[in-house]
Amino acid sequence: MNRLVSFSYLTAIYCFFYLPIIILVIYSFNNSSYSLLWHGFTLDWYKQLGDDVDLATVALHSLEVSVLAATLATLIGTLAATCLYRHTFFGKNLLHGLMFVLIVSPDIVMGVSLLILFFLINMQLGFWSLLFSHITFCIPFVVVTVFSRLTGLDKNIFEAARDLGASEFMSFRRVLVPMLWPAIVAGWLLSFTLSLDDVIISFFVTGPDFQILPLYIYSLVRLGLKPELNALCSVMFAITLFIVVIFQFVLRKKEV
Amino acid sequence: MKADQLFKWVNIASIWLWLSLFALLPNLLVLFTSFLENDPVKLMRWKFTLSNYLALLDPLYFKVFWHSFCIAALCTVICLCLGYPFAYLLARLKSHYKNLLLFLVIIPFWTSSLIRTYAIISILKAKGLLNTVLLSLGLIHQPLAILYTSTAVMIGLVYSLLPFMILPLYANIEKLDIRLIDAARDLGANTTVIFARVILPLTLPGIVGGIILVFLPAMSMFYIPDILGGAKSLLVGNLVQNEFLAAHNWPLGSAVSMVLTFSMGLLLLIYWRINKTGQNNESISKL
Secondary structure, three states: OHHHHHHHHHHHHHHHHHHHHHHHHHHOOEOOOOOOOOOOEOOHHHHHHHHOHHHHHHHHHHHHHHHHHHHHHHHHHHHHHHHHHHOOOOOHHHHHHHHHHHHHOOHHHHHHHHHHHHHHOOOOOOHHHHHHHHHHHHHHHHHHHHHHHHOOOOHHHHHHHHHOOOOHHHHHHHHHHHHHHHHHHHHHHHHHHHHHHOOHHHHHHOOOOOOOHHHHHHHHHOOOOOHHHHHHHHHHHHHHHHHHHHHHHHHHHHHO | OHHHHHHHHHHHHHHHHHHHHHHHHHHHHHHHHOOEEEEOOOEEEEEEOOHHHHHHHOHHHHHHHHHHHHHHHHHHHHHHHHHHHHHHHHHHOOOOOHHHHHHHHHHHHHOOHHHHHHHHHHHHOOOOHHHHHHHHOOOOOOOOOOOOOHHHHHHHHHHHHHHHHHHHHHHHHHHOOHHHHHHHHHOOOOHHHHHHHHHHHHOHHHHHHHHHHHHHHHHHOOHHHHHHOOOOOOOHHHHHHHHHHOOOOHHHHHHHHHHHHHHHHHHHHHHHHHHHHHHHHHHHHHO
8 A cells, every 4th residue: 555655656656847848859750740639650840940040050059169168177177176185275165155155155146146247347238248157057966966076086096196296287197187087077977968958047147149049939938829839849868868977877887 | 395285386376267267256247247237238237236136126026926935845845755754764665676766766867857848748648647537437527628737847856856855855754863863752752753853853954955955946947837838937036047047137137146045045044053952962862
């Protein structure tokens, strides 16, 4: 009896999570614009996506920003995490606290604060403002991912490298980075997804000339259901799914 | 040695520089702007005033705040009530599929909540799945108008934020030492007492962690009411968005944003206090 109750409860929550997404994906293949009924399988909506020139530009913008933001955030975040792990320096605890606050602080607060900054330094809203913002909100997630891996490492390995005459930089590059590799990849993937999906912060810090995918989707979603949009959202979902699978794979490997 | 020092200091300096410029400074600017006067042309005038904060006490804004607070609080309570049993069952599950099941919670955690919000429309709309099922079962005789009501907004918020409640809870409950429950049972405690006196206190950090991750976004996810709710149930996030991008009253928008920051500070303080006592409990349990 108890087992049955818990099984049905888990199932119900999973249905709640997945039914809307599954329906979205199914209807992206439905050969009818608005009907709930099944009118046969079609790939038309996906073809329309492929032919959409606007969408291609917007998707390219998104990809540029996400790849660059993820890469730079991973670079800065990895260096920051090793610093936090290796050295004691002035303001170290403050830095730790700041990372934590950045992770939990509401996106909208970060969005408006960056908007004010860009306004006051007279920076035009567009690619650069978007890139800087995305790097900023990705950094703490990379630091946390890499730092948790660092605390699991044997500190002696690093000391050994130093004793054998490797410089700080050399031991970072030849000892730490190879050992941290899974966490670095995981941090990059996490940043890439966060950046690719961000709506709230981007909403404030990008201009009319530089449209990105989530904001493009947002402007369409406000108009209601559309089969092309179903297809686009399904593609985005598939990308996320793919990334989470790699992420799990990378982290699983770490334990071996 | 000199190069070593250089490498170290360049790293420290670059991270500090980045975060000061793009995280600390902007937040100070918001604080600063919230005390400035509004200027319709140049957005802000360099004159100190408290009027933005006083304006928030105006019934018009206060109502939005109170309403938004209630929505966020209700959403948090629903997520906790749905998420706690779920996380508990999942954490205590003995199954080969446990990792897969956990993975299935992580996927919605990663998926864009905009896309997930969009996906709900097809369930809730007049001729959507929910109404079709209910009608064919004969439970209702005409379609429920859920979409574009505050119920839809609540469903959307819970749907988007439930994974953010479940994962911290799961992480916490998984670490829970089962022997403590057995010990309590051996000492004669019944299920209610075990839950109230043993399980609940030990999972409090997870609960507060989940509340932080749900409550704050629930006040600020302005696109959910925008997509699912028509114009009736505004969140604080909608207020900020409106003041910044439509009404062009940045000082007032900043004041609203400061209130959000302040409530975040309050929640974090509670979290740290609880975590501290939690650690004390842990060290006690080790003895």
